[in-house]
Amino acid sequence: MKIFGNKRRVKSQPEDVQLIEAGLGQAASMISDNATTSLLDGRWGDVVADLAQASRQTQISLHEAIEKALTEGETFQTLASESHLSPEYLREAYERFDRGMWAQPGPDEHGREPWRVLG
Known part of the structure; x- marks a missing residue:
């Protein structure tokens, strides 16, 4: 897997921050490169696949x-107020997130799509 990163970084970041940054770079590339190219080529199935994969990576990030x-002392209340979300929505989205769900192909037994975790 190609690791993307911020070329402006001056000092070394902790590994967990580097992984988040890499995930964001990967999602951005999937949208700006893969999905855009697929869109311009009229490959709708590829557009949807690229955007779903970018959405998946964004959700993980x-x-x-x-x-x-949270480990650095933030609360759902402060995170929510800074991101213009309700703390309840943010907490529920965080707690309901399931990495294993991503491996499921298509809708689950309840008709939910694996990539619609926070929707």
Whole structure:
């Protein structure tokens, strides 16, 4: 897997921050490169697949960022107010996140799509 990163970084970041940054770079690349190219080529199935994969990676990065913020003393209340979300929504989204869900192909037995964790 190619690791993307911020070329402006001056000092070394902790490994968990580097992994979040890499995930964000990967999601951005999937959208700006893969999905855009597929869109312009009219490959709708590839557009959907690229965007779903980017969404998956973004959800993972979001969960890891919340986890990191909580370990550094942030609360759902402060995170929610800064991101214009309700604390209840943010807490529920964080607690309901399930990495194993991503491995499921198609809808589960309840008709939910694996990539719609926070929707």
